[in-house]
Amino acid sequence: MATVTVPAPRSPRSTRTRRTTRTNVEMLGWMFMRLSGVLLLVLIFAHLFVNLMVGDGIKAIDFAFVAGKWASPFWQVWDLLMLWLAMIHGTNGVRTIINDYAERDGTRLVLKTLLYLAFVVTVVLGTLVIFTFETCPAGAPTELLPSFCTE
Template sequence: MAAGTPDLAAPREAYRRKKSTRTNYELYGWVFMRASGVVLLVLIFGHLFVNLMVGDGVHAIDFAFVGGKWTSPFWQVWDLLMLWLAMIHGTNGVRTIINDYAERDTTRLVLKLALYLAFTIVVVAGTLVIFTFSPCPVGADPSLLPSVCFS
């Protein structure tokens, strides 16, 4: 190589080394969004069909309906999957928007912390409600209780 001529191979080698150590986090997030979107469509439309079309429809939804539904482990798992997938899906989408539009690192950090805190509160509270819900509370009006409470 002649004196004063820049070595063009050195930057390419450095780029190749850097590129090979990168993770595919954003790719996995993109794939997750597509897969979870399809699963959420099935879960949400199944939920809407059972709650609005079967039986008396929307007029049947009350404490007894939810209490009777959540006595079944099938519906507990169904609603839990819907909650968790919707929250992870939505949080990942908002995280992407924050990354795209928040210009300062401090702003990005504060917004993501608020997002993750909201995610944690909703998921923990929702999970606790689904699994600790008592369809037969002591002292409740018997006309409001589901039929499973009288057996």
């Protein structure tokens, strides 16, 4: 009687080549997801608390509110950290899903390329918006501007 060996459930597919490295990239990605998830919870809930609970609540959120927040380097860095962490966290999660479910190498390459392109575009544009936001634009109606803007 012939003995049949069944590969372990988590063994790599035969079509993929598995490289051994000194650092375990997947374990580092797993650790990053846990740590960034906890930090994102703190950043997001503090962001929501400040924007929705402090002051007049949701009625107060307008251009002047955002301009007043982004006039402070603290809030610029806070929102930048939130953007970057959320994008890296989400991109790493989608990368993992692509690796798990994309059967062919070509499909995996195309999907990851599109994912990384979307990541770069979003992070670059978001960073530019945060740091180039004009808090007191010339010619804007006075009632829409924050109180510290003078004509």
